[in-house]
Amino acid sequence: MLIYSISELAREFAVSTRTIRYYEEMGLICPERNQNSRRIFTKKDYARLKLIMRGKRFGFQLNEIKEMVLLFDQDPTGQKQLVRTLGYGKEKILEINERIEELQELKIEMEEMMRRLEAGISLPRQKEEFQ
Amino acid sequence: MLIYSISELAREFAVSTRTIRYYEEMGLICPERNQNSRRIFTKKDYARLKLIMRGKRFGFQLNEIKEMVLLFDQDPTGQKQLVRTLGYGKEKILEINERIEELQELKIEMEEMMRRLEAGISLPRQKEEFQ
């Protein structure tokens, strides 16, 4: 599909139309309008919304998400802008790495706890440490 | 250190004392009190707060976090309770796996974009897809 109405997008991403309008209000998306001022969403808008939703799943706030998408949106033709974008991107990648590591730790801890539970051991001392 | 005051914990976790009191208000922690009704935080409370903060970093809401910590808090002596806890834990591990995968995807995409930027290529077509 090449273009979407607001309700189609809302259905697709399992959010309300109000949510999408709110994202436009906040400047995270800028869909075109037809002659009757109805919003027209392109594939580009779709992709943008997908990024926004992912950011939300990761617990980022809308203004953080906005900062990210806007920064990567403008093509950094100027040398200075490019350097800035690169620095930002590398920083974000480091943050992502930290998150991945933390999640893997959490996973290991939970698996450990599951094993203990399955073995039928309460292990109050260990519990104290984890809890 | 074996016990903490509320301001010590607040400093340690870089939050306000109000935040810690709020978590108690919401039932996420239950610190003991001294004879003058001042809160006394033990190592156990410290560990609990650490878990809460991690949950926050992952974008969980306080009631979700509460559900988790409370569920793993009670030792599931009853068979039924144990089964329930095990099921919940395995579900959570699956969720964590999904998050890790999603983060790794995101990381790859961002590294890809960084490489393109460093190569000095705008790639409008690719931009459209990612953006």
Added chain:
DNA sequence: TATAACATTAACGTTAACGTAAGCTTCAAG
């Protein structure tokens, strides 16, 4: 012993991220 630093509860204020309702226009189907 005074006094600053820290603690308590109670209560009202704030902000992000929407929900909801009203009043209007537009569009598609029978």
Added chain:
DNA sequence: CTTGAAGCTTACGTTAACGTTAATGTTATA
């Protein structure tokens, strides 16, 4: 042609997660 579904704007309502203030009590220390 009407009628119901969908869209629009405006605006007020809601909730989670605290911030802030007030009024008061406690503790440490010079």
